[in-house]
Amino acid sequence: VGQVVLPGDLLLLPAHYDEDAEGERLRLSAGTAPQGRLLCGPGLRRSGAGLLVTKCGLLRHRPGGGGAYWVDSQQKRYVPVKGDHVIGIVTAKAGDVFRLDVGGSEPASLSYLAFEGATKRNRPNVQVGDLIYGQFVVANKDMEPEMVCIDSSGKSSGMGIIGQDGFLFKVSLGLIRKLLAPKCEIIQELSQLYPFELVLGMNGRIWVKAKTVQQTLIIVNILEACEYMTAEQRKQALAKLSGN
């Protein structure tokens, strides 16, 4: 755990330690057999005795609730996953359904009834080119992905059409996950700079809106550069900006 793994590596589950005589395969956490069900996260696949790695990255483990393993990998290309909250761009209106570009291989479909308080009479005001923040209800490799802007209880909980102005740009998926982590330093430091609105989509898209265009662009540049800056460099850059 915490090591770099490459596709093709086979990870042994603790229950099968005895069978492996050569020790070629990597071992998961040296501990007792996990209680309950072990969750196999992104980048891993079940294969026979153990888990097969399908992406290169760092192996992570979460001990809570039966344990979960996944591979922390970096990529720019998004693959729709059920339950992900993403930002989509409306490309077409086809009858009762909007087609959204979410950065995947296919456009996603969004029914006009999938908004809070929408009825057949009361249609949402969505134009081509609008930005929508929603989540996937159907997302697998065999079907076209489908999105909704309400959650299971019918409330919008922040989803829906994103307002006018603002700036949409694309970053890598790893940066989004970092920004979405609880108590993310980057967001806290930025919020001390200027007040701004921020929408993060798991498909690598970020929408920012600040009071003036210049402030918006500054935030955009910092977020893009955060990918490659260390914490000190970032603090320096922000200190320079807030000093001005």
Next chain:
Amino acid sequence: QVWQIRLDMHLLNHDGNITDAASIAGIVALCHFRRPDVSVQGEEVTVYTPEERDPVPLSIHHMPICVSFAFFHQGTYLLVDPTEREERVMDGLLVIAMNKHHEICTIQSSGVVMLLQDQILRCSKITAVKVAEITELIQKALENDQKARKEGGKFGFAESIPNQRITAFKMESAAVDTNNVEEQAGEIIAKADPPSEVFASPVVHTPGTAQIGEGVESSWGDLEESEKEEAAEEEGESEAAAFECEKVETEDTSTLKETKNEPIVLSDSEEEEVVILEPQELPRKTR
């Protein structure tokens, strides 16, 4: 003879204008490719393996290169080679493919902008200039690669990736063209050893092999002699020099300096065959 050639292009990353980049990549790949040599005698066809006969290049008559133009505000503004963001907001796109003989191979116009005739003529003039310089770059790169292969220097995809790692030990690297060093080495040193011999020397851990000649623990200040030696070593494996702390003729050339700083930490100078996954350090087999 009829050959069937297939060109696959994998897009790893982009910031707009994939058409231009892909066209350059495609034509360079085709120019660089070598196919097996064939001889036909009546009914009998013999295909020679690369070991038997040198592979033969394809016969490329010309090199068409695409250049893209993005239009904004109904043709008022024109941008050559748009980036990703410019592509997303442009009104129209004009792609012109031309070769260095100023022959237009392709024109494609898309989007909602209507163009005037003199605009298209202006674009084609810009294309001619761009294509000329891109073609020259391609020729130079192909020549360099051919020379590097012949003289046993470093070549290949990994070599051409600039070293841009984000590490605490990152140093400013001066771009050193290995090929020039080889030429210099050929001129300067009379006792320049052929690459295969230099290959053998790193295996020996005792300092002061005949080719290197230093034999001292550290020769940090020794610039003149070490220059020659490392120049000779450049033809072989420069990373092998990094592994040897004793043969420290590596200070001068900054590429070697780079390899020295980081891998010294990782490798215990015991295994030159260890492939450290940094671009310039893939072990290079001299042919």
